Amino acid sequence: MFRFGKRKDKETKKLVKEEVVLTEERKEDLLRMIHLKKERVNQIVGEEQSKVYEEIGLAFNELGEEDNAIDAFEKSIQAKKSVGDGYKTLLKLYNKKRAEAAKANDEASLQLYLKKMDQMMQVSKDVTRGV
Numbered sequence: 001m002f003r004f005g006k007r008k009d010k011e012t013k014k015l016v017k018e019e020v021v022l023t024e025e026r027k028e029d030l031l032r033m034i035h036l037k038k039e040r041v042n043q044i045v046g047e048e049q050s051k052v053y054e055e056i057g058l059a060f061n062e063l064g065e066e067d068n069a070i071d072a073f074e075k076s077i078q079a080k081k082s083v084g085d086g087y088k089t090l091l092k093l094y095n096k097k098r099a100e101a102a103k104a105n106d107e108a109s110l111q112l113y114l115k116k117m118d119q120m121m122q123v124s125k126d127v128t129r130g131v
Contacts, residue, residue, distance in 0.1 A: 050079035054086035
């Protein structure tokens with residue numbers, strides 16, 4: 001009935017969204033982990049390879065290297081179709097790239113990322129159906 005504090009809660013949530021600043025130590029740890037995982041990924045296949053690529057993609061995304069993250073996530077989905085953290089992050093990156101292309105009036109890139117997003121939706125359908 002009464003909505004005391006509801007508006008205030010929404011406003012504070014918006015203000016709390018701040019960029020996470022990476023320390024040099026965290027950057028070094030992520031780069032070391034990426035290097036070790038890249039060496040390991042060539043020695044394994046299947047579902048395990050998919051997980052390793054997903055971990056690499058998440059690390060690249062945390063470092064802010066979006067193109068490398070996209071590449072790793074795409075390899076992960078090629079190795080094994082799944083809907084998890086990697087899938088969600090890849091979809092967000094595609095949407096971000098699509099928005100940048102739309103803002104820059106780059107029709108070719110816009111169509112590319114729209115097509116990739118459609119492919120991601122098909123992956124979701126395939127996983128749901130068990131194909």
